[in-house]
Amino acid sequence: AQTVTQxxxxxxxxxxxxxxxxxTYDTSExxxxxxxxxxxxxxxxxxxxxxxxxxxxxxxENRFSVNFQKAAKSFSLKISDSQLGDAAMYFCAYRSAWExxxxxxxxxGTSLTVIP
Amino acid sequence: xxxxxQSPSNKVTEKGKDVELRCDxxxxxxxxxxYRQSLxxxxxxxxxxQGNSAPDKSGLPSDRFSAERTGGSVSTLTIxxxxxxxxxxYLCASSYLAGGFTDTQYFGPGTxxxxx
Numbered sequence: 001a002q003t004v005t006q007x008x009x010x011x012x013x014x015x016x017x018x019x020x021x022x023x024t025y026d027t028s029e030x031x032x033x034x035x036x037x038x039x040x041x042x043x044x045x046x047x048x049x050x051x052x053x054x055x056x057x058x059x060x061e062n063r064f065s066v067n068f069q070k071a072a073k074s075f076s077l078k079i080s081d082s083q084l085g086d087a088a089m090y091f092c093a094y095r096s097a098w099e100x101x102x103x104x105x106x107x108x109g110t111s112l113t114v115i116p
Numbered sequence: 117x118x119x120x121x122q123s124p125s126n127k128v129t130e131k132g133k134d135v136e137l138r139c140d141x142x143x144x145x146x147x148x149x150x151y152r153q154s155l156x157x158x159x160x161x162x163x164x165x166q167g168n169s170a171p172d173k174s175g176l177p178s179d180r181f182s183a184e185r186t187g188g189s190v191s192t193l194t195i196x197x198x199x200x201x202x203x204x205x206y207l208c209a210s211s212y213l214a215g216g217f218t219d220t221q222y223f224g225p226g227t228x229x230x231x232x
Contacts, residue, residue, distance in 0.1 A: 035220065035221075037223075042225070043205060043207075043225055043226045043228075044223065044224075044225050044226075045207065045209070045223035046223075047220050047221075047222070050220055091158060091159065103149070103161045103164055103172070103175070104149070104159075104161070104221060106158045106159040107158060108157065108158040109157075109158050
């Protein structure tokens with residue numbers, strides 16, 4: 001089974017600064033999808049950004065961008081101009097492109113604190 | 117449109133009682149997932165439904181856990197003879213699948229189950 005590793009249980013960033021959250025994964029597949037989800041204290045999991053493995057260009061969504069290194073099986077999330085509302089748990093997730101409708105694999109999460 | 121909804125938002129029960137948790141997926145989404153999130157932990161896959169196919173029950177931790185999905189829409193997760201270790205947040209997610217193409221999972225707000 002695929003595994004997703006988030007090696008930083010906790011991170012903190014000063015408001016308006018930039019922070020990078022790490023994620024690595026293990027797979028033998030060549031085509032897959034990668035996701036970053038945000039879970040604020042409200043518990044609602046919110047999609048932050050998504051990357052298709054066959055695309056070389058890194059995905060970006062406003063202040064959020066990823067550094068996708070396929071050979072290294074690394075998928076880090078960069079948050080620029082951090083805001084207080086960015087404080088949350090962040091989960092990295094993997095999904096095979098070939099297993100129709102099969103499960104997502106989630107990391108254990110990184111708790112991000114934003115310091116005013 | 118409306119997102120994924122779950123009810124109840126919180127449930128407190130006594131050890132040994134049965135509980136039912138409900139999930140209403142986004143209209144038109146053919147895939148539905150249940151996850152369990154214990155305090156401070158990542159997401160543990162429980163069960164997956166896709167259209168009329170047999171569900172993937174590989175994540176259910178014991179035979180006390182079961183789920184059904186009626187009419188390809190609403191799903192109910194049932195936990196029989198609850199134990200204290202069942203205390204967790206139960207998250208439901210739905211996604212749209214067509215022609216083998218997988219789409220993003222959208223999560224509900226979860227049900228926090230506390231077993232006394």
